[in-house]
Amino acid sequence: MSAEQSAPVPGPGPGPAPMPQAQQQPPDLSAMKLTRGTSCVLCQQRKVRCDKNKPCANCVKAGVECRVIPPVPPRRRKKRLQEKDLVERLKKYEGLLSEHGVKFEAIGHDLRSDGPQSDDVDQLENDVEGLNTSPEASVSPLAPQNEKPGSWFSLHKEVFRASEQLLQDSSEDEAEVGSTIHRAFDSMFSNQDGFPFIVGGRAPSVTGAHPSAIHIIQLWQIYIDNINPLLKITHIPTVQGQIIGATSQLEKAPKNIEALMFAIYVMAITSLEEPDVYRMFGEPKRELLGRYFTALQQALLNAGFMRSNDFISLQAYVLYLFAVRWFVDPRQVFCLIGIAVRIAQRMGLHRDPGGAGLPPFEVEQRRRLWWTIVGYDRRIGEMTGSTVTALSSGGDCKIPLNVNDSDLHIEGKEMPAPHTGPTEMLFALAHIEITMAVASNSNRDDFKMNNPDKAGPSAQGPGAKTPILTIRIAGQESPSYTFDGFCAHVEGTYLAQCDPKIPLHFFTLTMTRQSLCKMRIISFLVRMHNSEAMPIEEMERDSLFLQATQMIEYDNVIQSSESLRPFKWYSMHHFPFPAYMFLVQELRRRVSGAVVERAWEAITANYELRGLLNDLHTPMHTAFGNLFFKAWDAHEAAQKGSGRQVSPPRFIVALQERAEKRRKARAENRQDPSLEPVPVDFPRSRGPNQTPAGAGNTAIMTPPPVDQSMGGAQVQETSDMDWSYLVSGYQDVGSFPEFNNFGRFGYHLGGMGGGTGGPGGGNIFGNQ
Template structure:
């Protein structure tokens, strides 16, 4: 999928190269800053708007004198601003193609980071710039490469102590909040890329006591204030960001760890642990009570918070259900559990469609590119081989077709994973057609299925050409064969919801974990979801999706080849 030879930060040049002439005009600097404030800042809240705006205005008036760290941050802001708009808006605002501007600011951000010596200098502004650069380049980069690049960011952050809460070092309230916002945004992104690349080692698996940012507005935080502002109860500018950061602490491969004891000598843990179901219910209640109850659906940021949060909770339930299915195979889950899992999958895709369809969320859709509802699709398409009639079947197919249209799934399907995904749709629809025929009825296939049939017909030849060479499979820690399917939390383990919602002890993540090859388990549990070619369930379960099928060539800073427009190429799979 990814054959870009771009070697940043090791090959780009390693020497200073002025990028002053790459800045846009003063008017366009302000336009890009405003787009960033409208589309990117509300979701990330990585920077403090009043303070940074003054610095950018001053820099724009005298670009020859701008500090190298601020210049790197400015180019990363330009890159994220262009990433968040489509071709039409780019042409209307800047009279240039989106591809051209993406390439320009992509390479300029790289060179500006190198100019500032970002890997040597302990500067929070440079870490902010580097993280925004990673977010802007994510869709053009192999997740395994991106995971290494995020690792650089984590090391930079740890070197200046961002994983330690600044309040204990008597730092100013402004700096404490700036550090918290940066650390948790970096940690959350690193964890997401860790999911995509199949890693259990992330920023949050190696300790730290940094607290989540306060629930405040930027206007509450002053550069020279001596005391921290009191946090609000209810919705603030931070509502989406805080809800997003809560999931950085939620269960996952890098947190599913147990402490060895006489009764649990191997310290075996898994997302399928019986404690997880109870945890997810408590976590869901915590999110509803702390954030979602204060959301006004008429406010775009609030509506995005509602949908994204509920979608992510559904995703956690689906993935935990996948492991329950796999670890109890060949014995099927009880019918009630299967139906609950199916409904969660439908809801996940429905939430995604609601985000894609809402016009006033258009500027936020860049964020959904990292969150294609792949687990929900696998869940539905596996079950629809057998659930061929009834209300839930109808609702599932209506949901799939609507989402496919909104994400333009039929536009570009070229990568090995995308091609291998198509037969799942075809097999599920064929089963439905057969069931309807047995009842004396005929149904016309939707446009999505017609397209998928065409893709599937070409698959064997395409798979041989495009499937990458197999790589060693990451291993996923699981519980032992004595796993009990019951999802009930024992009464003695019920607890009130603390702020951080701890689930497992903070013992060494490397200690005594038992592993099992999930390829074999899933082949047993999901016989109808055997993807052709050399597809790897270990990677698929980590949601190896959402990337540009054929990224542009990114050779050197001087060769500013236009980036491929992700809204035109493989938009459906972003």
């Protein structure tokens, strides 16, 4: 680091003082709603650029009064130090009164000098404007009632707030009310997909939307190779028999199996790149996705996935959620995941079935599906800044066993013995532990909330030392680790025996180590943007700089490795955003040296490998671009000072060109269509008569049109209504609702004769 030089970072200047006449003449409330920043009311109403002259050119041209209403100054958050000082003084004065024999009602012993009591009110008031998320919503219903709601703000909420602050500070645009990231989502995604809120009474068949038998087998094999090793929510030996049986008689396939088949088609195509899709199926990727997405949505509705305890339908819906992420606003995906969480909780997946007398096969399938839902829910929660996720609602489901699919049998009576080395569950188990790892001071730990006597020591009272930060697995009775100890645990448990020559092992090594880097960076970002920011030593900052660079380098390995191409779809869910947040600030002060060059090379390669230059229209990208300009200018100046010439990376040139076009358009008070973002539309097929690839019969393979008039799921009516679900919430942990398929975990096919079974009640699992 001796070769590094530091460049001063300019701090923010003082803001304008509030205008005194604003108190004498209250502004018009209707005009106040239309005004942002220092633009005049007319320009805000017309949504045009204001030149900030008084009067402005637009008002002069229109011949109207140019009115400007100053923004309300932001509320300053109180420092905890003030409250801590008051509590200490109160305790001191109460002690003096007690020494002199004065009788009074003491309250000092009920107050915590290190607690966030009054700060919770300020935090809530500040959150209402940005995210509209209340702390009460993040409290588990099983949590002790004497806990303060604000003490349970989650870690990813703090990271989201830090991201918001960074983007707002870096943007040169006028301040707007609301979340910068959420406004980015508004412009990035269209709002054309209404699933599952489709009204109507029809349930059209989707049998004709299946591909040919050959392509069904191809898509199933792609799913086995690309999807199953990472998600592990389907038992391959079992599902393969179901798919082969359904393919032989598609018109008689059970509705839940049909929904799962379309989910497999969608996920398989999603995992492929455009050239591979066209080479295999002779059609564009988006055309196939449009056809199978439409059929999948209708198949889920036909299966009544929200109205029954059908395990296969829930599997299909979870796969749909993974695939739809690329085309739907993450906030909408987060709500859709909430449906999956509620269905899973209704089925009892959040409670561990180990002691409920269920077959080992069902026990493991329940655990695998529940933790996949929880992990994905937490990931989307991070992206949207949401505090409430599946784990905050309680549950004691254990982590799945380290066993292969071949170790689980439908008729098995004994739980299989876990393996000590890598299995098919290698990545899934490592991912569960990483995503569920929580710090001891975080609200993400539901076990700590529900077991306060086992939660570990905490600092109480004056003079108490801050406990050492520890990490444990949320919702589990796991030991506590220091951060280094947790990293050693993950390395020793999952990574030590990995063979990089095996693609799944290589992917697990890379993604897991990238996640460990992410944990360190996020911990720092929370501290840095906290109201009580802790000082950080230069040595630790150097280490974090290296961790952030490595996080992007790990992502580059995944994006560039030929052996990991089948798994690239998964990495797209995990953009190294925290690393960018850290580096884009640090590179303004670190302007030269080997590690600086390494960071710039990693960022440049990441832009190229992920194709980030293909879409420069998002507000978040624009905000990061402003920070990158400043960082590169500092780096370039330092290099010139040393007598060296450097060429700007291609992404810097592209961002600079776009920024210049924006400045010219604003200066000329005009809109440039090339600068406007193009929302991502949900894929739709070109028409109802489009024939799927490989179809031999046009009449059979033509999918029916699906529009807003399509009906919801149709479930067979019965003469005797089952009211047991009304009391299921009050039942003991040992009671689990049975699945409507598989008997307890099997569906009755009766010769592939219908959705819920037919005469004979044969179990397809018995044929394996």
